[in-house]
Amino acid sequence: MKLSLYNTLTKSVQEFTPIHDREVHMYSCGPTVYDHAHIGNLRSFLFPDILQRSLRVICGYRVKWVMNITDIDDKTIRDSAIGSPKWKFEFGTQTSDPKENVRLLTLYYEQAFKRDLELIGIKKSDFSAMPRATDYIKEMQALIVSISSQGFAYESEGSVYFNVAKWREHEQYGRLFAIDLEHFKAGVRIDADEYSREQVSDFVLWKAVKDNEPFWDFPFEGKNLKGRPGWHIECSAMGQALLGLPLDIHTGGVDLRFPHHEDEIAQSKAGYGCETAQFWCHNEFLEVEGKKMSKSLGNFYTLQDLLNKGMDPLDIRFSMVNAHYGSVFNFTEFGVESASKARKRVQEYIYACFEGNVGHDHHAEELYQLKQEFFGALCDDLHMPKAIEALFTFMKNTPAHILSNRDRPSFLELMNDINDIIAVWTIAPRPEESIPDEVKKLAEIRWNAKATRDFALADDMRKQIAALGFAIKDTKDSYSIIKE
């Protein structure tokens, strides 16, 4: 099956074919590790996770997936500076070396980030690399030198800038996002890593060192420019070093279209002479309870905040992936509760396929239809809500107990593939140890009471079982115990 994706570069849904035979090179802009990731960030990482899993499972491609770790930028320097209120003793003891302080702070948050990924079902083994920006300074410097040799960069007061006016004589600037070029003035420079579309200016490739900042030596046009890379150059250099340009797919949140990705396109074309990526894919924002997430509204959640509220990380994953990546996602507690219930329903269906009665009619046709609808929906620009709806329709029309002994292995095999993408279920028999002996005993008493038509006792047992958090599901000549 072929997968189609919305490409921000062409503003259309296009069929995807990898540049290299059956191997997809995908780059995702990763976190800046100066704090814990918030759930909006996590959505930006769940999207490429679902995408790379779909490319492997549905299309059978190998995927080389790289996500960078930005460990040097305005924020990591600010928060690790001597006297910063953000310094925590967990990072270690602050030293007199600013480079070491940045390393301690970013290492702490990088590890926290990797734990978050594992918790929400993004596997470390699915990445071919998670490079730290500071390990690629030489490659960034080489790219800056190359951009300069092509005449698209210049030095000013120890920093190096990209010459946007010069670039616009050759190439379009604003390919991903409509930029406000009306106020653009040639030669105006901006040092900040993040800026708005009204502030289009010559952006910084290399920043001159300021007092007490970490720096690297950079031999440039006969001078040594002590400093550090700008944020945008980091991804261009790491993408080229680890995957080679052009990439098949470059992902990120919509907020990265400008300036980050636009600048990446310009830098890579100017310095490497090639396009950055054939597909640019962006996921939309996340809101919380219908409002923009912000610290001042008190709805700014990290994954840990949600776990502290008693949420299961896989319920959070399921609630987030059961929405189209291209629409604004409204994260609500109610939504996670509903996702939790829905997830359990599927899990119970899977368990039921390993136990209880077997039906006599075969349902090969319905199973084939489910497979077509599920993967067909994902091939249509990763339409996950439609795919999951197909699964629930199948479960409703074809309850587990009517599946024949030929259907059951087919269903479980299909669920294995589905779960290789959604990754929130266990495709195995119900674990025995999950039901306490006490509950098993009460269930047995209840079953015997029912057999002897002692319904009062049976009902009493049912209530006791419910109080322990379990329920009984009767079938014709057996029963199963379900965790509520």
Ligand SMILES: [Zn+2]
């Ligand atoms: Zn990036």
